[in-house]
Each structure stands twice: as C-alpha cells, then as structure tokens.
Amino acid sequence: MKKRALKISINDNIAVALDSLLAGERVNLYSIESQLIDKLTAAEDITYLHKIAVQKIPVNEAIIKYGEVVGYSCKNISAGELVHTSNMASKPQKNPG
Amino acid sequence: MTLYGYVRNDDKVGFRNKVLLLPAVDCVNDITYKIAQSFDDVSTFRFSTGCGMLPDDVEHIMHTQVNIAANPNIAAIVIVGMGCESINTEDLYERIKLLNKPCALVKLHSEGGYSNYIRKIRDLTNTYVEDISKYRREEVPISSINLGLECGASDPASGISANVVLGKAVDNIIDLGGTAIFSETPEAIGTEKILAKRCSDKHVADKIVNIITGYEKMIKTKTGKDIRSANPVPGNIKAGITTLEEKSMGCVLKGGSTKIQEVLNYAEQPSKKGLIFMNTPGFDAYSLCGLIAGGTQIIVFTTGKGTPCGTPISPVIKVISNTIAYNQQKDITDYNAGMLLDGEKNLEQITGELMQLIIDTANGKETKAELLGVNVMDIWPLNGTF
Missing domain, CATH: 3.40.50 (Rossmann fold)
Known part of the structure; x- marks a missing residue:
C-alpha cells in the first residue's frame, strides 16, 4: 500500500506523515476529508507523525499547520523535506543562515 | 437524533x-x-x-x-x-x-x-x-446540550485525529444552538493571538489574552521558569511536535471553528450559547470540576495514550487518537478516532458516529468511566489551605 501523509487544512504548507517514510518513497497526500489531493516524494527519512513540506518554503516563511502559523522556517526548505527542529522555530530568525 | x-x-x-x-x-x-x-x-x-x-x-x-x-x-x-x-x-x-x-x-x-x-x-x-426517581425524561432540543471539552495523556496523533473529530462535532452542536466549554489555560499558551482573532468581539478577545498571559506570568512568578523554554517537552519533540504554538494549536483544535462567544473565570456559568472558554488549570480534577460548575452535562475527553478519567456528575466520553492505544485501552475508552488515520473511515463518518455517541450518552448510555465508577474531581483553590 502506498505511503500516506495528511494535510490537515487546505492552507497548510506541511503535511503529517501517517506512515514512516523512507527517502525517495512516493507519498499520497490526503485532505482531512480523506480525498487524495496530491503526490510527492520524501526527500529524506521521515518518522510517523512528523511533518513533511508539501511545497518549497523559503527561509523565514510561516509554517502553516491547522491553517494557522505554528512557527517559521529558519532555512530554505524543499518539498518533501522533514520540517522539524533543524529548520523550524517559534519565531523568525534575525540572521537567517 | x-x-x-x-x-x-x-x-x-x-x-x-x-x-x-x-x-x-x-x-x-x-x-x-x-x-x-x-x-x-x-x-x-x-x-x-x-x-x-x-x-x-x-x-x-x-x-x-x-x-x-x-x-x-x-x-x-x-x-x-x-x-x-x-x-x-x-x-x-x-x-x-x-x-x-x-x-x-x-x-x-x-x-x-x-x-x-x-x-x-x-x-x-x-x-x-x-x-x-419519579422525575421523567422528556424530549428536548439539541440546543440544551452544554458540552465540556477536555484532553489529557495526549500524543501527537491527538492533534490530527481525536481533537479534529471533536472540533467538527462541536461545530455541529453549536450550529444546532448548543454550547461547548473548553478550558485548560496553560495548554492554550502560545495560541493567544490565534484565539483572540476567533473571539466574537474585542472585549472577549482582550479577556482571553489577559487570562492566558496572566497564567504564563503566574507560572513564572511561582517557579521562576519560562514555560516557553520548557515546552514542547523532549517527548513531544521526539514525537514530531516542533514548537509550543504547534502543540497548543493541536489542543485548542477540539473547540472547533466557531467564534468564541464568552470567556469565563473558573467555575463561572456561561451567559451565552456557542463556544465558551473557561480559565482552569491543566490538572484534570480541577478543570473537570470547573466545567461541571459551568453547567456541562456531558464531557468529551480526548486522549492519545488512554486515561481512566471520569467524574461523578457528568458522564465523560473518552475519545482516543490511535488504534494501537485503543486496542490496549478498550476498557476505559469509548471511541477510537484513530480510524481516521487508518483510512478505515472518513472524517464525516467518524464525526457522525461521535455525535451519535454524545446523543446516546445524553439519553442514558453509560460511559466506560461511569461503569467503572471513576471519580476525578476537586475544587481548584485560589491559595489553598494554611
């Protein structure tokens, strides 16, 4: 069965992995209404319930989950990458690296 | 129904x-x-x-x-x-x-x-x-429901299954004229700006911001520690939660998407219908007691790992976020929202089933906590005893 990720709100730029993903695996992206809305490729290994970028997110851009801002990117993030403590923080960075 | x-x-x-x-x-x-x-x-x-x-x-x-x-x-x-x-x-x-x-x-x-x-x-x-015992039930409208909302022993799935489903059920009940009270102020820290935008007017928005920021200051005064530096805890981060805002959003989600009509102090009764916030601690015995004093006749309690929690006055419906935990905790759990993540049922079906369970419970169906006689409730004192 194809691996799955859940995009909770239509405005989100991340999804939550509903299966543990391996780098290079194809992932079906579902809406909260269980509709298949897109497909993407995991750029790295992503653990169950961790976040995967569903689009390119430039540095210091809002991370949207539940349709709300829950943090900011502190690096440029590509679609399919893990979004977690290495590239996301509560506040925008003053000197983005 | x-x-x-x-x-x-x-x-x-x-x-x-x-x-x-x-x-x-x-x-x-x-x-x-x-x-x-x-x-x-x-x-x-x-x-x-x-x-x-x-x-x-x-x-x-x-x-x-x-x-x-x-x-x-x-x-x-x-x-x-x-x-x-x-x-x-x-x-x-x-x-x-x-x-x-x-x-x-x-x-x-x-x-x-x-x-x-x-x-x-x-x-x-x-x-x-x-x-x-001579009193008899009679038919009443859905608008007579005042639903208490609570969560505990959460996991990262709580924020994407159980709390999402409960939020949808709450939206339904409020559309039908009912009331729902959510609480647990410390768990709303980090979401005050988001919640303020969702208030019905400026007075309500100011009150919710004051209560949440006041609670954060109170923790700092009492402990000398900044809750934002302690949260999310290492277990949350390991499980995939990155920021306090993300953790808190997953928690406040259970209130659904309607406007917050009123913000209550602890144990106050609402004067309005719709979605209400009450200032309570996260400690379940105190927050459940606040909800009961606020007139909630039924409480829905979302959990990730499972909890025996129940009250002696209002039935507590336990909704668990994932199937693995449900299979282990069936004796104390009333509904498995993890079916949403398994792809077994869709959001509409699961929300419909939870709504039906709320109605059945209101009509007398006993919850697991009632069957077990679980009694978790105490009054939150201001300063305690000396």
Whole structure:
C-alpha cells in the first residue's frame, strides 16, 4: 500500500506523515476529508507523525499547520523535506543562515 | 437524533438524575463517599480543602460549590459539614436553596453525636433518591446540550485525529444552538493571538489574552521558569511536535471553528450559547470540576495514550487518537478516532458516529468511566489551605 501523509487544512504548507517514510518513497497526500489531493516524494527519512513540506518554503516563511502559523522556517526548505527542529522555530530568525 | 433529558425548575436540562452529597470540608470525605457508594444515582467527590482558608478563597470555594449544585444533572443536594469549617455552611445552604432544588444541610456538631449524624444523612439521601426517581425524561432540543471539552495523556496523533473529530462535532452542536466549554489555560499558551482573532468581539478577545498571559506570568512568578523554554517537552519533540504554538494549536483544535462567544473565570456559568472558554488549570480534577460548575452535562475527553478519567456528575466520553492505544485501552475508552488515520473511515463518518455517541450518552448510555465508577474531581483553590 502506498505511503500516506495528511494535510490537515487546505492552507497548510506541511503535511503529517501517517506512515514512516523512507527517502525517495512516493507519498499520497490526503485532505482531512480523506480525498487524495496530491503526490510527492520524501526527500529524506521521515518518522510517523512528523511533518513533511508539501511545497518549497523559503527561509523565514510561516509554517502553516491547522491553517494557522505554528512557527517559521529558519532555512530554505524543499518539498518533501522533514520540517522539524533543524529548520523550524517559534519565531523568525534575525540572521537567517 | 432525538434527545431526552430532565427539565429542571430553571429550564436547564439534565442528562443524569442524581442526588449530590456536597462535602463542605475534607474531614467528611469518607462519610460522603461511603454513603454515596451504597446508593445508585448518588454523587459526591473527594474535596481536598474547605478549612484553614483565607476569606477570598472561602468565597471562591462557596461560589464553586453552589455552581456544582446547580449543574442540571443534579436534582437534589445534601450539604454535609462539620460546623466548624472555614466554609460558612449556613450561608452555603441559603445560597443553594435559591436553586429551587430539594436541599438540606447536616452538620456533625448539631446532631448530638456521630451515629445520629450518619443516620440523618442516610435518611435524607434515601428520601431524595425516592423523590427524584419519579422525575421523567422528556424530549428536548439539541440546543440544551452544554458540552465540556477536555484532553489529557495526549500524543501527537491527538492533534490530527481525536481533537479534529471533536472540533467538527462541536461545530455541529453549536450550529444546532448548543454550547461547548473548553478550558485548560496553560495548554492554550502560545495560541493567544490565534484565539483572540476567533473571539466574537474585542472585549472577549482582550479577556482571553489577559487570562492566558496572566497564567504564563503566574507560572513564572511561582517557579521562576519560562514555560516557553520548557515546552514542547523532549517527548513531544521526539514525537514530531516542533514548537509550543504547534502543540497548543493541536489542543485548542477540539473547540472547533466557531467564534468564541464568552470567556469565563473558573467555575463561572456561561451567559451565552456557542463556544465558551473557561480559565482552569491543566490538572484534570480541577478543570473537570470547573466545567461541571459551568453547567456541562456531558464531557468529551480526548486522549492519545488512554486515561481512566471520569467524574461523578457528568458522564465523560473518552475519545482516543490511535488504534494501537485503543486496542490496549478498550476498557476505559469509548471511541477510537484513530480510524481516521487508518483510512478505515472518513472524517464525516467518524464525526457522525461521535455525535451519535454524545446523543446516546445524553439519553442514558453509560460511559466506560461511569461503569467503572471513576471519580476525578476537586475544587481548584485560589491559595489553598494554611
């Protein structure tokens, strides 16, 4: 069965992995209404319930989950990458690296 | 979905029909507990204060006690006191009488001895149980529901299954004219700006921001620690939660998407319908008690790992976030929202099933916590006892 990720709100730029993903695996992206809305490729290994970028997110851009801002990117993030403590923080960075 | 409840003298609707043995002080806990256990439909709770308290705390506790007695699931009240406690039991009795429910006060020091005291409490309880057993349910609208919302022993799936489903069910109930109260202020820290945008007007928005920021300051004053540096905890991060805002959003999600109509202090009763926020701690016994004093007849409790939590006054429906935990915790869990993540059922089906479970529970279906007799409830004191 194809691996799955859940995009909770239509405005989100991340999804939550509903299966543990391996780098290079194809992932079906579902809406909260269980509709298949897109497909993407995991750029790295992503653990169950961790976040995967569903689009390119430039540095210091809002991370949207539940349709709300829950943090900011502190690096440029590509679609399919893990979004977690290495590239996301509560506040925008003053000197983005 | 037809709903049947007990319409009280104040037109509020109860979905349980119980006598409350209301402890005025912790010294009587064993007495009220043992007597309550010997009857069906008699409630009490372990009350940890009531004496050695400052005047503002006494007033706060009495206000909460009156509102617990006012919960529509309660049909009659026996106040059980000593006669020497900080709580003024005569004043408490006068205030509870105004609720227009059968009520009585029994004090150890006024009954000429312990055995007389026990006999009097038992006899009164027995009389009230017989009296209220004559009350009958009648058809009531969905708008009579005041649903309490709670979460505990959460996991990262809580924020994407159980709380999403509960949020949808809450939206449904509010669309039909009902009320829902969410609480647990410390778990809303980090979402104050998001919640302020969702308030019905500026006054409500200012109040929610003040309560949440005030709570954050209170933690800092008492502990010297910044809660934002301690949260999310390492376990949350390992599980995939990155920021406090993300963690808190997953929690407040259970309130659904409608506007917040009113913000209440602890144990206050709402004056409006719709979505309501109440200031309570995250500690379940205190927050559940606040919701009950706020008049919630049914509580839905979302969890990730499972919890036995229940209250003696309002049935607590436990909704778990994932199937692995559900299979382990079936004995204490009423519904598995993890089916959403398994792809077994869609959001609409699961929301419909949870709605039906809320209605069935209101109509008398016993929750797992009721079947097990779980009793988690206590009044949050301002300063405690000295």
